[in-house]
Amino acid sequence: MTPRLEILMYHSISDTPGPTSISPQIFAAQMQALADSGLPVVSPDAMAAPPRARSVVITFDDGFADFDTVAWPILRTHGFCPIVYLPSGRMGGPEDWAGCNIPPRPLMSWDRVRHLAAEGVFFGGHSITHPDLTTLPADTLEHEVALSGQDIAARLGQPIRHFAPPYGASSPDVRRCIARHYTTSVGTRLGVARPGEDLHDLPRLEMFYFTDISRWQAHLAGRGGPYLAIRRTLRRARQMARTHFGVG
Numbered sequence: 001m002t003p004r005l006e007i008l009m010y011h012s013i014s015d016t017p018g019p020t021s022i023s024p025q026i027f028a029a030q031m032q033a034l035a036d037s038g039l040p041v042v043s044p045d046a047m048a049a050p051p052r053a054r055s056v057v058i059t060f061d062d063g064f065a066d067f068d069t070v071a072w073p074i075l076r077t078h079g080f081c082p083i084v085y086l087p088s089g090r091m092g093g094p095e096d097w098a099g100c101n102i103p104p105r106p107l108m109s110w111d112r113v114r115h116l117a118a119e120g121v122f123f124g125g126h127s128i129t130h131p132d133l134t135t136l137p138a139d140t141l142e143h144e145v146a147l148s149g150q151d152i153a154a155r156l157g158q159p160i161r162h163f164a165p166p167y168g169a170s171s172p173d174v175r176r177c178i179a180r181h182y183t184t185s186v187g188t189r190l191g192v193a194r195p196g197e198d199l200h201d202l203p204r205l206e207m208f209y210f211t212d213i214s215r216w217q218a219h220l221a222g223r224g225g226p227y228l229a230i231r232r233t234l235r236r237a238r239q240m241a242r243t244h245f246g247v248g
């Protein structure tokens with residue numbers, strides 16, 4: 001089998017509407033299908049090395065409170081240890097950034113983050129205030145990127161090696177800044193990571209595209225290539241429309 005790392009992307013596990021929420025029932029079914037597939041779910045540190053086999057890393061952006069109350073109990077039953085990317089200056093409050101849900105969803109408290117770290121959950125940086133990093137002047141960019149991981153590291157007493165830029169928005173300057181402080185960075189580019197991938201622009205699989213469990217099972221069984229190619233084309237067309245016509 002071609003060596004590749006499949007980095008799954010989640011946000012909130014809840015019944016709130018919108019593409020950054022997946023219902024608890026569907027999440028449980030996705031994790032059960034993953035367990036049934038026998039594919040190894042590996043530590044996020046595996047993102048730092050070229051994949052040698054087909055394996056999976058599970059990621060969550062934003063650190064919503066439902067990670068602690070809904071997602072982690074399901075993940076734990078399967079022995080899956082994910083990474084959660086935290087906007088360090090917003091923990092304990094509600095999401096409050098551009099494009100957030102209305103009503104806003106609560107984020108975990110630092111107490112819960114510490115508790116989860118002790119149980120084996122990994123954490124990564126996701127900036128301090130969740131801005132679009134590509135819009136920031138150099139000094140603010142450095143501050144948002146570097147201090148996020150430093151804050152989490154100080155609170156958890158462990159090094160923070162991984163980062164996810166908010167909205168997946170990056171540029172060569174943003175990636176260079178992230179690379180000065182972190183070993184890896186994931187984006188929202190749709191795909192699987194193969195040997196030779198840029199460690200600071202790792203693609204992920206948006207799990208909102210796999211809420212149909214039979215489609216997810218087909219992907220896990222190695223029959224998901226054509227579907228992924230269609231989603232990638234649609235996504236690119238949407239991004240071009242947004243760039244050229246200011247829509248989306």
Ligand SMILES: [Zn+2]
Nearest residue numbers: 061062166167
């Ligand atoms: Zn985010």
